[in-house]
Amino acid sequence: MRVLILGGDGFCGWPASLRLSAQDHVVGIVDNFARRRADVELGAESLTPIEPLTTRIAAWREVTGRTLESWELDVAHDYDGLLELLGEWETDAVVHFAEQRAAPYSMKSSRHKRYTVDNNINATHNLLAAIVESGRDVHVVHLGTMGVYGYGAAGVRIPEGYLRVRMDREDGGEVEQEILFPADPGSVYHMTKTQDQLLFGFYNKNDEVRITDLHQGIVWGTQTEETRRDERLINRFDYDGDYGTVLNRFLMQAAIGYPLTVHGSGGQTRAFIHLQDSVRCIQLAVEHPPKRGERVRIFNQMTEVHRVIDLARLVARLTVSPIDLPDNPRKEASRNDLFAENRQLLDLGLQPITLEDDLLREVTDIAFQYRHRCDRDKIPCRSRWVRDGVSPPRGTWAPPSRAAAGSRASSRAR
Amino acid sequence: MRVLILGGDGFCGWPASLRLSAQDHVVGIVDNFARRRADVELGAESLTPIEPLTTRIAAWREVTGRTLESWELDVAHDYDGLLELLGEWETDAVVHFAEQRAAPYSMKSSRHKRYTVDNNINATHNLLAAIVESGRDVHVVHLGTMGVYGYGAAGVRIPEGYLRVRMDREDGGEVEQEILFPADPGSVYHMTKTQDQLLFGFYNKNDEVRITDLHQGIVWGTQTEETRRDERLINRFDYDGDYGTVLNRFLMQAAIGYPLTVHGSGGQTRAFIHLQDSVRCIQLAVEHPPKRGERVRIFNQMTEVHRVIDLARLVARLTVSPIDLPDNPRKEASRNDLFAENRQLLDLGLQPITLEDDLLREVTDIAFQYRHRCDRDKIPCRSRWVRDGVSPPRGTWAPPSRAAAGSRASSRAR
Numbered sequence: 001m002r003v004l005i006l007g008g009d010g011f012c013g014w015p016a017s018l019r020l021s022a023q024d025h026v027v028g029i030v031d032n033f034a035r036r037r038a039d040v041e042l043g044a045e046s047l048t049p050i051e052p053l054t055t056r057i058a059a060w061r062e063v064t065g066r067t068l069e070s071w072e073l074d075v076a077h078d079y080d081g082l083l084e085l086l087g088e089w090e091t092d093a094v095v096h097f098a099e100q101r102a103a104p105y106s107m108k109s110s111r112h113k114r115y116t117v118d119n120n121i122n123a124t125h126n127l128l129a130a131i132v133e134s135g136r137d138v139h140v141v142h143l144g145t146m147g148v149y150g151y152g153a154a155g156v157r158i159p160e161g162y163l164r165v166r167m168d169r170e171d172g173g174e175v176e177q178e179i180l181f182p183a184d185p186g187s188v189y190h191m192t193k194t195q196d197q198l199l200f201g202f203y204n205k206n207d208e209v210r211i212t213d214l215h216q217g218i219v220w221g222t223q224t225e226e227t228r229r230d231e232r233l234i235n236r237f238d239y240d241g242d243y244g245t246v247l248n249r250f251l252m253q254a255a256i257g258y259p260l261t262v263h264g265s266g267g268q269t270r271a272f273i274h275l276q277d278s279v280r281c282i283q284l285a286v287e288h289p290p291k292r293g294e295r296v297r298i299f300n301q302m303t304e305v306h307r308v309i310d311l312a313r314l315v316a317r318l319t320v321s322p323i324d325l326p327d328n329p330r331k332e333a334s335r336n337d338l339f340a341e342n343r344q345l346l347d348l349g350l351q352p353i354t355l356e357d358d359l360l361r362e363v364t365d366i367a368f369q370y371r372h373r374c375d376r377d378k379i380p381c382r383s384r385w386v387r388d389g390v391s392p393p394r395g396t397w398a399p400p401s402r403a404a405a406g407s408r409a410s411s412r413a414r
Numbered sequence: 415m416r417v418l419i420l421g422g423d424g425f426c427g428w429p430a431s432l433r434l435s436a437q438d439h440v441v442g443i444v445d446n447f448a449r450r451r452a453d454v455e456l457g458a459e460s461l462t463p464i465e466p467l468t469t470r471i472a473a474w475r476e477v478t479g480r481t482l483e484s485w486e487l488d489v490a491h492d493y494d495g496l497l498e499l500l501g502e503w504e505t506d507a508v509v510h511f512a513e514q515r516a517a518p519y520s521m522k523s524s525r526h527k528r529y530t531v532d533n534n535i536n537a538t539h540n541l542l543a544a545i546v547e548s549g550r551d552v553h554v555v556h557l558g559t560m561g562v563y564g565y566g567a568a569g570v571r572i573p574e575g576y577l578r579v580r581m582d583r584e585d586g587g588e589v590e591q592e593i594l595f596p597a598d599p600g601s602v603y604h605m606t607k608t609q610d611q612l613l614f615g616f617y618n619k620n621d622e623v624r625i626t627d628l629h630q631g632i633v634w635g636t637q638t639e640e641t642r643r644d645e646r647l648i649n650r651f652d653y654d655g656d657y658g659t660v661l662n663r664f665l666m667q668a669a670i671g672y673p674l675t676v677h678g679s680g681g682q683t684r685a686f687i688h689l690q691d692s693v694r695c696i697q698l699a700v701e702h703p704p705k706r707g708e709r710v711r712i713f714n715q716m717t718e719v720h721r722v723i724d725l726a727r728l729v730a731r732l733t734v735s736p737i738d739l740p741d742n743p744r745k746e747a748s749r750n751d752l753f754a755e756n757r758q759l760l761d762l763g764l765q766p767i768t769l770e771d772d773l774l775r776e777v778t779d780i781a782f783q784y785r786h787r788c789d790r791d792k793i794p795c796r797s798r799w800v801r802d803g804v805s806p807p808r809g810t811w812a813p814p815s816r817a818a819a820g821s822r823a824s825s826r827a828r
Contacts, residue, residue, distance in 0.1 A: 110547040133524040155583040165579035169569040179596040191616045195609045202605045
């Protein structure tokens, strides 16, 4: 198949691109390098030494003989470029990672909130509108999040996207219907993913666009079979307070002798998946598209469920580290249970890598090997979910993908 | 109270501004004149001769001695201007009409879809983010639509926003929860209003922003007590295929001897409200704000329910007109029932004007009086909901509120 990967230079996008290429798909990478620019903004860097995309692509060619095409394009703001590419490149599927993906980053300030909404909604909508305008029957595989469900579902098992509910009819009877699971997002970032669901629902109903939405758990791990083949192919590893995910942050902290930071009580239960499984799931989704006219297909892309404090204890035991419990900056329940379905991807053949299998390798291969590159100042999470937090000074920040965001233009009415 | 009206020059915004001013509130109007620019784009014009905003404001002052302040500002793209205004003007409430509000317009072409999404989502989000950043406790009154509910609810009475449902628990028991009514929008325009609901839910939960969301039915009528006080205050009346609402289009068609256009069978049941009641509801919402910490308050702002074909027959009988039944360009059920709650606004004191009371006055005062201004070519609805429709040629269209939408900037990856 011919597959375009939007955001194909990112943490999940790059290993997904390699995976699909290794499986004999023809892969094109689209990226605006917003994630690399966010590193510049935050003064942060991947723990692992990632190469520029051109070097990565050249290394992949050298190692495998396979070619990856690439384009620098802002999907959210260059609609004509995207439309032209969809037509000319004759893609069968688009994997859509082109969204700002960090909850803490999305809550840093008003500007970060606005950037996240503007980028994520316009990126998804431009893609859908371009597919319709192109007249091509392109399958969209989107990276969503388990966070669309919220975490307060009162003991209800989280299904794969759709929930059967019963309600009262006007005539006194009862009716059972299947609805999209009620959204309860915990950050502006998560909220944009719930808005994406409405975009998908509409374009699927109105234009029969074929869509698979992958509600991903928290990804852990860094490398995949493909990224391990050459150091120039290495994937990024974020440990900073904005982009670092919880387990990767624990591993990094352990490696440098920093106490493991558990915000609040650590009683929150979350869903997890190893990066290697994540790219396998994307391959499975691409290779098993829904039929035309089928409703949006939703998979829960997660393999394990853990309480945050239990993960911290596990890493603490493996690495002999202390645990620190600062206040939780997020507005969320201090404790929750989580029961979630993930049958569909298992039925397609996914064989999960468990924490038990692979955690120690991650500690030694990545966290310990590259710990000299760590900047300890970047570890604390400084985003505040509510407005008593400190916003950066005005005028010092520009969104990563757009140089000028429109000048002040108000004036008296005509 | 001090009230800012975003979109205060529009069809509902202008009479709402006058109503609130007449009731001794201090009113400021913010508008970017997108609606007037859409007239230019479409080569259409209000049937009634509306004056420029400055003339309207001067006339209101002359007639009542009351002052309306105004600012030309694009809420979706001039965040800094909006933030400054919220702080300096010290507003208590913001009534938010600053969205593209026509379903057919939102479906005309890919560009119109994208303009609608970009404008509506960024306008709502900028407002919410600015309120939080300002630190002010501002009450947001938003104009939503009955269309967020969809129309296929299988005999379930449509509640005011929240629906009680029952679902199975993991432990075998059952749990009852109140959820946002499942969204089922019928156009890109309606979809943006369902996305707005998610924005409101999040900012209400995270930042305790006080919000009243008015899910309005189809508005009919043109004038209110206030707009009737001087011809320079006259409100707009749209009859074109994009912005004209169904009943106003019937009245116009009757006045010029054009067959009443019922798309499809006319079996769709819709909710209606007279413009005069609409502005009263807005006043009621402004004067009865939710408490801080209260969840988003949702009112169904509609007073009557009618089947489209019945309305056509009523107007046909009053005016001795024929009825025409062209194909329906919308993708929707050919027939539906609609049961909807509207108790909350009635409880606050709304006394509805019925079609029976006022329809004949509308026919004679507006449609017949101004029929010489009608351009018959603008009557047909040319939007197609699916992609076999004709899109306008590229490069000839710019969104009404933004001159340049970003140039083609893709290039090879670095």
